[in-house]
Amino acid sequence: xxxxxxxxxxxxxxxxxxxxxxxxxxxxxxxxxxxxxxxxxxxxxxxxxxxxxxxxxxxxxxxxxxxxxxxxxxxxxxxxxxxxxxxxxxxxxxxxxxxxxxxxxxxxxxxxxx
Amino acid sequence: xxxxxxxxxxxxxxxxxxxxxxxxxxxxxxxxxxxxxxxxxxxxxxxxxxxxxxxxxxxxxxxxxxxxxxxxxxxxxxxxxxxxxxxxxxxxxxxxxxxxxxxxxxxxxxxx
Numbered sequence: 761x762x763x764x765x766x767x768x769x770x771x772x773x774x775x776x777x778x779x780x781x782x783x784x785x786x787x788x789x790x791x792x793x794x795x796x797x798x799x800x801x802x803x804x805x806x807x808x809x810x811x812x813x814x815x816x817x818x819x820x821x822x823x824x825x826x827x828x829x830x831x832x833x834x835x836x837x838x839x840x841x842x843x844x845x846x847x848x849x850x851x852x853x854x855x856x857x858x859x860x861x862x863x864x865x866x867x868x869x870x871x872x873x874x
Numbered sequence: 875x876x877x878x879x880x881x882x883x884x885x886x887x888x889x890x891x892x893x894x895x896x897x898x899x900x901x902x903x904x905x906x907x908x909x910x911x912x913x914x915x916x917x918x919x920x921x922x923x924x925x926x927x928x929x930x931x932x933x934x935x936x937x938x939x940x941x942x943x944x945x946x947x948x949x950x951x952x953x954x955x956x957x958x959x960x961x962x963x964x965x966x967x968x969x970x971x972x973x974x975x976x977x978x979x980x981x982x983x984x985x986x
Contacts, residue, residue, distance in 0.1 A: 850918065860906060866917050
């Protein structure tokens with residue numbers, strides 16, 4: 761089945777620790793995105809990548825980092841500089857960044873602070 | 875600055891009722907508009923995508939309309955079922971390719 765796989769489903773972070781959220785897609789999509797969702801709020805864009813080896817900051821990039829070394833993979837690292845990391849993190853993709861096509865989402869990772 | 879608003883935040887209806895969810899946006903220069911469904915603790919499932927040149931899209935019991943001039947989109951759900959219970963989010967794509975602005979969603983409960 762084609763789709764977007766996020767892992768782990770639940771993740772706990774200790775204070776001062778960096779953690780990495782995995783996002784893998786087998787849809788052959790060029791564009792990939794990371795969003796953060798807080799309870800009762802809409803999604804906010806953290807980082808996006810239009811093509812391999814390229815990525816851009818979104819609206820709330822501070823305290824996060826990404827890489828895009830392979831087309832199918834777009835991992836997100838939540839660094840210790842992110843002081844309020846507890847949230848639901850969603851990865852998404854679409855065929856081309858500037859295409860008029862639907863955005864597809866993974867099933868999300870819930871990150872909590874210990 | 876584009877803002878997307880969804881009202882009401884929550885809605886409870888009896889099974890079988892037809893209902894309308896509302897989405898409004900402040901900047902009419904949108905590229906297209908997408909409706910999503912989200913079940914608790916899950917990712918988003920795309921329901922309908924309306925391009926800026928279109929006025930509506932239909933899929934099964936769902937119909938979404940777009941009126942750019944008034945800054946509104948509606949999602950119509952016919953003959954609602956308990957399985958329709960979820961949060962429904964609308965999102966506006968702006969002219970720049972990456973900029974998708976989300977509303978905060980309407981939480982729908984369909985009572986048996």
